[in-house]
Amino acid sequence: MNLVVFTYFFRRCSLLEEYELEESYLNKSSALHRRHYGQYFTPDNIADIMQQWVLHNLQGTRLLDPAVGLGKLVKDIPTTYDIDAYDEDLKILEANRDFFSSHSSIQLYKHDFLVDGWDKTYDAIICNPPYIPFRNEDEKEIYLNLFRQNMGVSLSTYTNLYGLFILKALHQLDENGRAAFIVPSDFLNARYGTKIKEYLLQDSSLEIIINTDIQMGWFKGAATTSSLLLFDKSNRSDTIEFIRTQSNEELQQAATYMLSDRKKPLGIIHHRQDLIPADKWRLHFYQEDQKRFKNVLPLNHFAAAKHGIKTGSNQYFCFNNSKMRQWNIGKQHFLPCISKSAQLMKPFFTYIDYKQLVQKDEQMLLLYADDEQLEDHALVQYLEDGKTHRVDQRHLIRSRKPWYRYPVLDAAPILVNVFNRKQIQFVRNKTNVRHLDQLIGIYLYEEYEEDADLFMAYFLSERAQELMANPHKEYGKDLKKLEPKDLNTSLVLDVQVLSEEQKQEIRSLYERIEYLTIHDGDQRELEHNYQLLNTLFHNWIQPFEEEEL
Numbered sequence: 001m002n003l004v005v006f007t008y009f010f011r012r013c014s015l016l017e018e019y020e021l022e023e024s025y026l027n028k029s030s031a032l033h034r035r036h037y038g039q040y041f042t043p044d045n046i047a048d049i050m051q052q053w054v055l056h057n058l059q060g061t062r063l064l065d066p067a068v069g070l071g072k073l074v075k076d077i078p079t080t081y082d083i084d085a086y087d088e089d090l091k092i093l094e095a096n097r098d099f100f101s102s103h104s105s106i107q108l109y110k111h112d113f114l115v116d117g118w119d120k121t122y123d124a125i126i127c128n129p130p131y132i133p134f135r136n137e138d139e140k141e142i143y144l145n146l147f148r149q150n151m152g153v154s155l156s157t158y159t160n161l162y163g164l165f166i167l168k169a170l171h172q173l174d175e176n177g178r179a180a181f182i183v184p185s186d187f188l189n190a191r192y193g194t195k196i197k198e199y200l201l202q203d204s205s206l207e208i209i210i211n212t213d214i215q216m217g218w219f220k221g222a223a224t225t226s227s228l229l230l231f232d233k234s235n236r237s238d239t240i241e242f243i244r245t246q247s248n249e250e251l252q253q254a255a256t257y258m259l260s261d262r263k264k265p266l267g268i269i270h271h272r273q274d275l276i277p278a279d280k281w282r283l284h285f286y287q288e289d290q291k292r293f294k295n296v297l298p299l300n301h302f303a304a305a306k307h308g309i310k311t312g313s314n315q316y317f318c319f320n321n322s323k324m325r326q327w328n329i330g331k332q333h334f335l336p337c338i339s340k341s342a343q344l345m346k347p348f349f350t351y352i353d354y355k356q357l358v359q360k361d362e363q364m365l366l367l368y369a370d371d372e373q374l375e376d377h378a379l380v381q382y383l384e385d386g387k388t389h390r391v392d393q394r395h396l397i398r399s400r401k402p403w404y405r406y407p408v409l410d411a412a413p414i415l416v417n418v419f420n421r422k423q424i425q426f427v428r429n430k431t432n433v434r435h436l437d438q439l440i441g442i443y444l445y446e447e448y449e450e451d452a453d454l455f456m457a458y459f460l461s462e463r464a465q466e467l468m469a470n471p472h473k474e475y476g477k478d479l480k481k482l483e484p485k486d487l488n489t490s491l492v493l494d495v496q497v498l499s500e501e502q503k504q505e506i507r508s509l510y511e512r513i514e515y516l517t518i519h520d521g522d523q524r525e526l527e528h529n530y531q532l533l534n535t536l537f538h539n540w541i542q543p544f545e546e547e548e549l
Helices: 003-026 031-037 045-054 088-094 096-101 137-151 160-170 193-203 247-260 280-285 321-327 351-361 377-388 446-459 461-465 483-486 500-518 522-538
Strands: 062-065 081-085 106-109 122-127 173-184 206-212 226-232 239-245 269-270 296-298 303-307 334-338 365-367 412-419 419-421 426-429 440-445 480-481 491-493
Touching: 003 088, 031 081, 045 122, 045 173, 045 226, 045 247, 088 096, 122 160, 137 160, 160 173, 160 193, 206 247, 206 280, 239 247, 239 280, 303 483, 412 446, 412 522, 426 446, 440 446, 440 483, 446 461, 446 491, 446 500, 461 491, 461 522, 500 522
Parallel strands: 062 081, 062 122, 081 106, 122 173, 206 239
Antiparallel strands: 173 226, 206 226, 239 269, 296 491, 303 440, 334 365, 412 426, 412 440, 419 480
C-alpha cells in the first residue's frame, strides 16, 4: 500500500470513527441534555479550516479549547502543542474517554471555563462555544459579575453564553496569538451584541468574518446562520473583512484565501473606525452592491416601508363572519383586513380574492371601535369580555387609551411578507384592504405613486431578489425575517432614469403577467413573460466596470 493510499484510508477511517462517535453520543444523550449545555457539533470541513487558521505561522505551543466536547477541534492537532481543554459536561467527556486518556498533550479540565483560569494566557484558541442563554438568575449574576471584575465590561442580561466565551478567550489570548471561533451570527445584528462588537473593535485582532447562508446547514438542529470569526493579535490591522459564502465551494475558496497574502480582497473591507457597534453588522456583507450596480437607489428614496397594524392581540381583534354573527356585532364596526400572510397566495391580491376568503370564513375583518359607536350593546359586551379575559393588560395594549384603539394605516399598494423562505414574497395589493403586522407595506411617496406597477415589476424579477437579499434575521430551513428598516435600505430600480419607451415596455410585460396570473392563464406564456422581464432588468441593472468605480 503506497503512502497516498494509506493516508486516504487512514483519513476515511478517522472520519468514520468521528461519525460513529457523534451518532453514538446523539443516541445516548437526550435532546434536553444537549440543549441544556448548548451542544452543536462542528462539521469536519469547518474544524479543518479553524485548525489551519490557528496553526498558520503560530508563535508558541500553548493552545486552548474552552468547550472541547467530543474533541473534534483538537483531535488532529500535532502532539507538539500543549492543549488545555475545558468542558463541564461529564457525560460528553465520558463518551470520548479513550481519546482524552490516550493524548498526553491534552490537559483536561472538567470545569466551567467562564469561571476558571482567568489568569492563564494562550498562543492559540480554537472554539465552538455553547449556544444557550443564561440558564438561571444565579448563573447570570455570577457570570456578569466576573466580567465586570476581570474585564470591566458590563454585558446585557440577554447575552448568549457564546458571547461570553469569545470575550474571555480574547482576554486570555497572548499578544501574538491567533484564534478561531465558530458561532451563531445573530450577535452581529442583535441589541445584546453591541457590547461584544464594541470589545472586538477595541481589541482590534478580528481579521475576518466568514458568514454562511442558512441553506448551507453548518450545524444540525441549529436554527440560525453561522459565522467563522478569525483573530490574529500579531497583525492588528485597521480593517475587518466580511466574506459571505453561499456554497461549500465558496467556503473552500475563503479557506484558501485566508492563508494567502490577501492582497486582492475576497469579501468587503471595512475600516474599524467606520464600524458602529450598535449597527447591524450583517448588512456589511451586502452593502457593496449599491456601489457595484448601475441604475439602482435605496428604496427609501422612493417609498417608506412600514409594519402593518399592530393590534396587540390579533386573536381578539380579528373576526370572520361566524364570529361576527356569534357576537351579533354590526359590520359598521369592522375594517376589511389581511390578518395573515398565508392569505396571500399569489403576487396579486384583488377584491375577488378578498371575497373568496370571506366566503371561506377566513378572518378578514378587523374590529375598530369608535367612541361614538359605544352605544351598540353587542360591541360594549364584547369589549367587556375582553377586559374579563385581561386583553386590556397585554403588553402593547395596556398603555393605550382607550385600550381597544390602535393606530390604523392606509392600505399599502405593495405588501411584503415578514417571513420568507428562499425568496422574498412581494404582493401587489389591488384593493383598499389593510394589512396586519405579519406583512410590511411599501408606501410610495406621492410623486412616485403612479409608478407602483414599475416597482412591482422590478420586485418580481430575479435581479430584485439578488439585490434585496439582506435579511434582518435568519432561522432554520431557509426562513428569513425582514424588518422595514432592512427594506428601506435595499436597492431598487431607479425609475427616474427610465425613458417613456422603457416604462411602457415594462408595463406591457407586467400587465400580461398580472392578467395570466389572476386568470390562471397559460403557464408557458407566463414563464416566457417572466423570462423577458428578467432579461430587461438584468440588462438595465448591470455591475459597473472596474474603471467606472
